[in-house]
Amino acid sequence: MEKQSINPGRIHQALTSYQLAQALKGAIELELFTHVAAGAVTVDAIAPLCGGTQKGVRVLCDYLTVHGFLSKSGDSYALAPDTAALLDKRSPRYMGQVAGFFTHPVMVAKYNDVAALVRRGGAADHTLSPNEEMWVEFARSMAPMFDLPASIAAPLLVVPGTPARVLDVAAGHGLFGIHAALYNPAAMVTFQDWENVLEVTRENAGRLGVLDRSRFVPGSFFDVQLDTGFDVVLLPNFLHHFDFPTNLTLLKKVRMSLSSAGRVAIIEFVPNEDRVSPPDGALFAMRMLGTTPSGDAYTLQEIDAMLREAGFGPSQVHSLAPAPQQLIIASPW
Amino acid sequence: MEKQSINPGRIHQALTSYQLAQALKGAIELELFTHVAAGAVTVDAIAPLCGGTQKGVRVLCDYLTVHGFLSKSGDSYALAPDTAALLDKRSPRYMGQVAGFFTHPVMVAKYNDVAALVRRGGAADHTLSPNEEMWVEFARSMAPMFDLPASIAAPLLVVPGTPARVLDVAAGHGLFGIHAALYNPAAMVTFQDWENVLEVTRENAGRLGVLDRSRFVPGSFFDVQLDTGFDVVLLPNFLHHFDFPTNLTLLKKVRMSLSSAGRVAIIEFVPNEDRVSPPDGALFAMRMLGTTPSGDAYTLQEIDAMLREAGFGPSQVHSLAPAPQQLIIASPW
Numbered sequence: 001m002e003k004q005s006i007n008p009g010r011i012h013q014a015l016t017s018y019q020l021a022q023a024l025k026g027a028i029e030l031e032l033f034t035h036v037a038a039g040a041v042t043v044d045a046i047a048p049l050c051g052g053t054q055k056g057v058r059v060l061c062d063y064l065t066v067h068g069f070l071s072k073s074g075d076s077y078a079l080a081p082d083t084a085a086l087l088d089k090r091s092p093r094y095m096g097q098v099a100g101f102f103t104h105p106v107m108v109a110k111y112n113d114v115a116a117l118v119r120r121g122g123a124a125d126h127t128l129s130p131n132e133e134m135w136v137e138f139a140r141s142m143a144p145m146f147d148l149p150a151s152i153a154a155p156l157l158v159v160p161g162t163p164a165r166v167l168d169v170a171a172g173h174g175l176f177g178i179h180a181a182l183y184n185p186a187a188m189v190t191f192q193d194w195e196n197v198l199e200v201t202r203e204n205a206g207r208l209g210v211l212d213r214s215r216f217v218p219g220s221f222f223d224v225q226l227d228t229g230f231d232v233v234l235l236p237n238f239l240h241h242f243d244f245p246t247n248l249t250l251l252k253k254v255r256m257s258l259s260s261a262g263r264v265a266i267i268e269f270v271p272n273e274d275r276v277s278p279p280d281g282a283l284f285a286m287r288m289l290g291t292t293p294s295g296d297a298y299t300l301q302e303i304d305a306m307l308r309e310a311g312f313g314p315s316q317v318h319s320l321a322p323a324p325q326q327l328i329i330a331s332p333w
Numbered sequence: 334m335e336k337q338s339i340n341p342g343r344i345h346q347a348l349t350s351y352q353l354a355q356a357l358k359g360a361i362e363l364e365l366f367t368h369v370a371a372g373a374v375t376v377d378a379i380a381p382l383c384g385g386t387q388k389g390v391r392v393l394c395d396y397l398t399v400h401g402f403l404s405k406s407g408d409s410y411a412l413a414p415d416t417a418a419l420l421d422k423r424s425p426r427y428m429g430q431v432a433g434f435f436t437h438p439v440m441v442a443k444y445n446d447v448a449a450l451v452r453r454g455g456a457a458d459h460t461l462s463p464n465e466e467m468w469v470e471f472a473r474s475m476a477p478m479f480d481l482p483a484s485i486a487a488p489l490l491v492v493p494g495t496p497a498r499v500l501d502v503a504a505g506h507g508l509f510g511i512h513a514a515l516y517n518p519a520a521m522v523t524f525q526d527w528e529n530v531l532e533v534t535r536e537n538a539g540r541l542g543v544l545d546r547s548r549f550v551p552g553s554f555f556d557v558q559l560d561t562g563f564d565v566v567l568l569p570n571f572l573h574h575f576d577f578p579t580n581l582t583l584l585k586k587v588r589m590s591l592s593s594a595g596r597v598a599i600i601e602f603v604p605n606e607d608r609v610s611p612p613d614g615a616l617f618a619m620r621m622l623g624t625t626p627s628g629d630a631y632t633l634q635e636i637d638a639m640l641r642e643a644g645f646g647p648s649q650v651h652s653l654a655p656a657p658q659q660l661i662i663a664s665p666w
Contacts, residue, residue, distance in 0.1 A: 006418040007655045008428060008478060009613040014400065015358065015435035018351035019444050019619055025348065026447025055629070056451030056622060058608070063619040065609040067347065072609050085339040095341060102348035105445075111352050112438075114359025118389030145341060275391070276398040276405050280342040286352055286396040289389060296388070322340045 018108075023063055025103045028087060028096040032060065033069075033079055037088035041076045095144035101137055110290040122293040132194075135172065139193075139200035143173035146236070149267060149323035150175040154183035156318055156327060157232050157265050161186050164231040167257060168192065169221050169238055174201035176236040176267065181210040192217040192224055221250065226257040233258055236267040237325075240284065243294035244306060251310035255332050264312065266328040267320070271297050280324035303328055351441075356396055358436045361420060361429040365393065366402075366412055370421040374409045428477035434470055443623040455626040465527075468505065472526075472533035476506035479569070482600060482656035483508040487516035489651055489660060490565050490598050494519050497564040500590060501525065502554050502571055507534035509569045509600065514543040525550040525557060554583065559590040566591055569600040570658075573617065576627035577639060584643030588665050597645065599661040600653070604630050613657035636661055 027033060030050040040046045047057045065072045069083045079088065086095045101107065110123060117123065158164045158180050164187045168177030171191040181187045189210065191201045195218040205214045217224050221238075233254045239247050254264050269284035276282050281297060288295035298306075304315050307330045315330040360366060363383040373379045380390045398405045402416045412421065419428045434440065443456060450456065491497050491513050497520045501510030504524040514520045522543065524534045528551040538547045550557050554571075566587045572580050587597050602617035609615050614630060621628035631639075637648050645663040653660055 005655050006415045006426070007613075007657060008415070008419055008481075009657050010401075010415055011357070011419055011428070012431075012435070012478075012657075013612065013616065014353050014402070015432055016616075016620065017353040018355075018436075018441050019447075019623065020347050020350040022351075022444040022447045023619060024344070026451060029448040030451060050451070052451040053454030055454040059618045059622045059629075060447065060451050062604075062608045062615055066612050066615045068343075069347070072607065082339045082341070082343055086341055086344055093339070095344070098345075099348055102345070103351075108351050111355040114352075114355045114393065115362040118359060118363060118383070118385040118393050121386030121388040145345075148341075271395075274405065275395045279346065279399050280340075282395055282399045283346065283349075285392045286356060287349070289392045290352065296392075322338050324340060324342050324345075 020067055021103050023060060025099040027060060027064060028099045031089060033083050033087040034089040036077055036079055037084060041078065097141040098145050100141040104137060106134055117289050122289055123291055135197050136200060139172040139197050143175060146173060146175045149320040149325045150179035152320045152323060153267060153327050154179040158184035158187050160184050165229065166232045167230045168234045171201050172197055174204050176234045178205055178208050178210055181213050182208060188213050190215045190217055192221055194218065228257055229259045230257050231259055231262050233264045235264060239266060240268060240288050240297055241292050241295040247306050248310050251306055255311050258332055260332060263329050263331050266303060267325050269297055269324060270326045271299055273299050273301060353400060354436050356393060358432040360393060360397060361432045364422060366416050366420040367422040369410055369412055370417060374411065430474040431478050433474040437470060439467060450622050455622055456624055468530050469533060472505040472530050476508060479506060479508045482653040482658045483512035485653045485656060486600065486660050487512040491517035491520050493517050498562065499565045500563045501567045504534050505530060507537050509567045511538055511541050511543055514546050515541060521546050523548045523550055525554055527551065561590055562592045563590050564592055564595050566597045568597060572599060573601060573621050573630055574625050574628040580639050581643050584639055588644050591665055593665060596662050596664050599636060600658050602630055602657060603659045604632055606632050606634060
């Protein structure tokens with residue numbers, strides 16, 4: 001009889017959850033949250049502003065209310081706190097652009113056959129092939145997501161006024177290196193990434209006023225010839241793309257490029273040792289299963305083991321909260 | 334400063350929630366829940382049973398744990414109550430087949446451009462064209478979802494041993510009519526649907542032993558010639574496909590086919606008047622926005638208004654809990 005009380009609703013919702021991804025993307029495209037923030041809080045008021053039908057706007061707003069991105073009182077909608085901070089276009093922390101990457105048809109299609117991913121232990125195709133166009137899209141659309149952790153990390157890595165040579169590995173948008181340069185006007189930053197991605201890095205460095213202290217090294221990190229004597233080598237969201245042995249090779253190359261008192265700064269989504277908390281870190285393993293042949297979300301123990309085997313000393317861990325990533329710092333042994 | 338405490342995690346998760354739909358589908362395909370129910374509760378034990386890699390199984394199990402479909406204690410996984418009742422293949426209420434319909438590429442693609450759905454107020458293409466193959470898929474794979482509400486509805490509609498003529502409109506799997514026949518051995522049921530869908534209805538009627546009391550009327554409900562004098566006309570999950578005027582036409586045709594003491598029995602996902610609760614009813618409006626040109630999830634007030642305008646008297650409402658649908662019964666005025 002206990003089983004009779006079981007409602008299949010949660011399973012329906014999960015199996016149709018692609019609707020949530022697309023509904024949120026659609027709302028961002030329609031600038032729905034921006035209109036609500038500006039005071040258009042009823043279907044009647046919102047519909048003409050986004051060129052929507054009354055019915056369409058009503059269904060979308062109600063749907064987003066059930067999912068907690070809006071609240072509803074009578075006929076009026078209001079923004080949830082995270083929606084207001086992150087999805088109102090006039091907010092300084094607006095990150096609506098990330099929808100373009102997360103719901104890109106190429107990214108969505110990677111999950112069409114999860115059973116095959118499980119059998120294979122990863123993706124068949126490697127999104128990390130040289131000059132992959134998707135990483136230009138990533139660098140462009142995901143930048144707003146990294147502004148916050150990069151601004152929190154910078155003071156933990158450089159000291160204002162103290163000359164520092166910083167290397168930003170697989171820099172992408174370049175925000176970690178850029179924020180180090182912004183925080184420390186005496187820092188010089190070398191950005192490494194594929195040529196096509198570095199165009200985005202260069203744009204961002206220019207836009208944020210640090211281009212005169214920037215150098216650019218095009219090519220795969222595994223192939224490029226690096227300078228030595230860096231004070232800080234940034235590895236933002238890079239280790240998760242590779243398996244343990246590849247990360248060892250990578251970290252040994254990083255160690256060779258560091259000064260003896262230099263520090264590697266790893267920024268990662270890190271699950272706890274139970275691998276099912278916190279959500280952001282734990283869910284990231286599925287992101288890697290679907291998009292890389294052998295990447296993973298590594299625990300602190302695993303990252304520490306890689307660092308030690310690559311010749312680094314004990315590591316320090318810093319939360320970058322409220323950003324979901326963690327910062328792990330270590331120096332050559 | 335308040336905004337500084339905002340974590341973007343929930344927005345990331347929503348924008349990647351297609352991973353949840355596909356991960357759950359993948360787990361069902363791999364019979365993961367069945368293996369766990371049978372006692373294989375660690376990655377080591379599960380992996381060989383589903384032909385998965387250790388890494389792939391670990392990532393999938395952890396992902397499903399974060400989403401509450403499994404729980405984890407040390408290295409051991411266990412099934413959540415609804416997962417055990419509904420996704421273990423040996424459970425009498427197993428409904429894993431529904432994944433095939435919910436995540437069918439045709440259904441998923443309907444949400445690729447939600448902004449366009451909002452501007453249009455519905456889907457551009459009508460999945461309801463005659464003999465649409467998708468409805469055969471629906472009738473086959475969604476049947477497990479309707480066994481429960483149909484078995485709860487039957488005693489509210491027929492009396493065992495009392496002769497009754499039942500019409501099941503757009504019958505699909507036919508479970509509502511079949512359960513009426515199972516509950517009342519004196520009931521005769523007429524099933525109407527497209528010819529290709531009726532093959533599935535016929536199979537189910539045969540499998541469940543009511544074929545000798547079944548008749549079949551192929552064609553669109555709007556076109557077919559109907560008998561009169563029915564005691565019960567079932568409208569299971571049908572009104573939501575159409576707009577108010579179309580439903581009026583439909584209900585008037587139903588009224589003409591009923592005996593004077595006959596009853597129409599509407600089974601629907603019904604949102605409350607606030608349209609944002611309960612979740613199953615409220616979220617259903619998005620299902621209709623994406624898959625029909627002018628369908629909707631109707632409130633009780635709206636259904637009552639349709640019934641009255643079509644010549645029916647006051648309606649009675651019955652919950653079919655724990656199934657998420659409601660049953661609305663009315664007789665000609």
